[in-house]
Amino acid sequence: MFSKACEYGIRASTYIALQSLEGRRVSLKEIAEEIDSPVAFTAKILQQLSKNQIVDSLKGAAGGFEIQRSGIDRIKLSEIVYAIDGDTIYTGCGLGLKKCNANKPCPVHDKFVQIRDDLRYMLENTSLYEMTVGLEVGLTYLKR
Amino acid sequence: MFSKACEYGIRASTYIALQSLEGRRVSLKEIAEEIDSPVAFTAKILQQLSKNQIVDSLKGAAGGFEIQRSGIDRIKLSEIVYAIDGDTIYTGCGLGLKKCNANKPCPVHDKFVQIRDDLRYMLENTSLYEMTVGLEVGLTYLKR
DNA sequence: TTTAAATCGGACAAATATGTCCTAATAAAA
DNA sequence: TTTTATTAGGACATATTTGTCCGATTTAAA
Numbered sequence: 001m002f003s004k005a006c007e008y009g010i011r012a013s014t015y016i017a018l019q020s021l022e023g024r025r026v027s028l029k030e031i032a033e034e035i036d037s038p039v040a041f042t043a044k045i046l047q048q049l050s051k052n053q054i055v056d057s058l059k060g061a062a063g064g065f066e067i068q069r070s071g072i073d074r075i076k077l078s079e080i081v082y083a084i085d086g087d088t089i090y091t092g093c094g095l096g097l098k099k100c101n102a103n104k105p106c107p108v109h110d111k112f113v114q115i116r117d118d119l120r121y122m123l124e125n126t127s128l129y130e131m132t133v134g135l136e137v138g139l140t141y142l143k144r
Numbered sequence: 145m146f147s148k149a150c151e152y153g154i155r156a157s158t159y160i161a162l163q164s165l166e167g168r169r170v171s172l173k174e175i176a177e178e179i180d181s182p183v184a185f186t187a188k189i190l191q192q193l194s195k196n197q198i199v200d201s202l203k204g205a206a207g208g209f210e211i212q213r214s215g216i217d218r219i220k221l222s223e224i225v226y227a228i229d230g231d232t233i234y235t236g237c238g239l240g241l242k243k244c245n246a247n248k249p250c251p252v253h254d255k256f257v258q259i260r261d262d263l264r265y266m267l268e269n270t271s272l273y274e275m276t277v278g279l280e281v282g283l284t285y286l287k288r
Numbered sequence: 289t290t291t292a293a294a295t296c297g298g299a300c301a302a303a304t305a306t307g308t309c310c311t312a313a314t315a316a317a318a
Numbered sequence: 319t320t321t322t323a324t325t326a327g328g329a330c331a332t333a334t335t336t337g338t339c340c341g342a343t344t345t346a347a348a
Contacts, residue, residue, distance in 0.1 A: 001145065001233070004306065007240035014251060027324070041307050047326065060315025061323040077252070089145070096151035099288045107158060107275040107284045108221070111266050118262065122255050131251040140251045144243045148336065171294070185337050191296065204345025205293040291348070301338070308331070318321070 006084040009045045010131075011035040011142050013080055016055055016065050017072045017128040018135050025064040036143035045084065052083035067128065077131075078123035090120050150228040153189045154275075155179040155286050157224055160199055160209050161216045161272040162279050169208040180287035189228065196227035211272065221275075222267035234264050 002010075015034050019026045028046065032039040046065060050057040054075055055065050067075070081089065093100035094112035102109070134140030146154075159178050163170045172190065176183040190209060194201040198219055199209050211219070225233065237244035238256035246253070278284030 001236075001238055002240075004240060007238075011239055029324095038307055040309075043325075044307090044327090050325090057325060058315085059313070059323095059325045061321095062316055063314080063324045065325090092145070094145055094151075095155055095286075096146075096148060097285070097288060100285075104288065105278075105284050106286065107278055108266075108270065109284070111270065115259065115263050115266065119259050122252075122259065126252065126255065134249075134251055140249050140253070141241070141244075142239075142250065144241060144248065173294090182337055184339075187295075188297090188337090194295090201295060202345085203295045203343070205291095206346055207294045207344080209295090289348100291346105293346085294344080296341105296343070298341095299339085301336100303336070304334080306331100306333070309329085311326100311328090313326070314324080316321105316323085318319100 001089070002081060003085050005041075005045050006081055008035065008037045008042055009049055009084045010077060010080050011037065012042060012046060012065075013049060013054060013067070013075070013128060014131040014135070015142055017067050018132040020067045020069070020072060021132060021136075025058070025062075025066045027064045031065065034142065049080065049083060052079075054080055054083060072128045072132070075128045076124050077126045077128075078120065081123055090116060146225060146233070147229050149185075149189050150225055152179065152181045152186055153193055153228045154221060154224050155181065156186060156190060156209075157193060157198060157211070157219070157272060158275040158279070159286055161211050162276040164211045164213070164216060165276060165280075169202070169206075169210045171208045175209065178286065193224070193227060196223075198224055198227060216272045216276070219272045220268050221270045221272075222264065225267055234260060 012031050012035055015031055016026055028043050029039065031046070032042045035042075046055060046057065049055045054071075055067055057063070057065050093106055094108050095106045097106050100106045100109055135142065156175050156179055159175055160170055172187050173183060175190070176186045190199060190201065193199045198215075199211055201207070201209050237250055238252050239250045241250050244250045244253055279286065
């Protein structure tokens with residue numbers, strides 16, 4: 001569904017949001033440990049998320065990553081996916097045709113539109129805050 | 145969503161089904177032309193589909209690929225996807241966790257289960273015959 | 289029996305995705 | 319001011335996916 005980079009990106013953002021809610025800024029090292037991802041690769045992804053203003057980064061000692069409370073409420077999964085994987089998941093043809101659309105559809109166009117629209121709706125309506133709710137009480141997990 | 149190989153595989157199977165309905169056996173070369181795919185790569189995929197008994201192949205002059213009428217009705221997209229991409233699209237976690245399940249779910253487990261189930265239902269209930277219906281009358285396309 | 293047209297299958301090549309390493313830049317603390 | 323802990327970013331390395339090439343095998347037709 002998503003690239004590895006995107007999976008790590010969602011998990012990292014969610015962990016940062018969770019800790020930011022407690023007022024804790026977190027380091028790359030801690031993030032990678034807590035979401036069980038390769039450190040240096042995660043660094044690249046966080047750079048990208050920072051450039052796309054999904055996470056805030058602060059250099060130097062006591063630096064790290066955080067997300068403003070307003071961001072935690074506002075940022076949706078769709079924005080993270082878009083920042084890393086682009087929009088192919090929404091716009092691409094299920095059978096890989098370059099110019100597939102309602103006018104010249106592939107044989108599964110309508111069926112895919114429906115499923116992709118459901119996926120898009122879900123991603124556009126799931127905030128980082130919502131992602132953290134189960135984590136706090138141990139109902140959901142970010143590794144294993 | 146699917147790998148390139150799987151996209152080509154679905155398009156190739158659909159074209160073979162369409163021609164088999166007319167009693168025509170088709171060559172690799174014709175298939176690759178009609179679905180706009182790389183010839184040699186398509187050959188590999190057809191080998192795989194042949195081994196998985198999704199298409200019948202005949203060697204030698206006047207050989208080629210075909211699908212029995214019974215197969216055209218019976219074979220579902222899910223079988224093609226499974227033969228090429230395996231079952232990760234059904235069973236894999238949306239966030240890439242290895243042991244994500246209802247007991248220890250990731251934060252989007254339930255939401256992904258729903259979308260994946262819809263996708264699975266669609267793939268398991270779309271036959272090759274259904275894929276060909278629109279093609280015959282020029283309502284749907286396999287290239288561009 | 290020979291030739292031609294086709295798939296099969298192994299080895300190779302290129303492109304992309306994933307992952308690592310090292311140095312520079314930054315900022316807090318000693 | 320120096321040291322230390324951190325992110326930024328470029329170059330490199332590895333793995334996987336995508337794609338190519340070529341000889342072997344098969345079968346129909348000449």
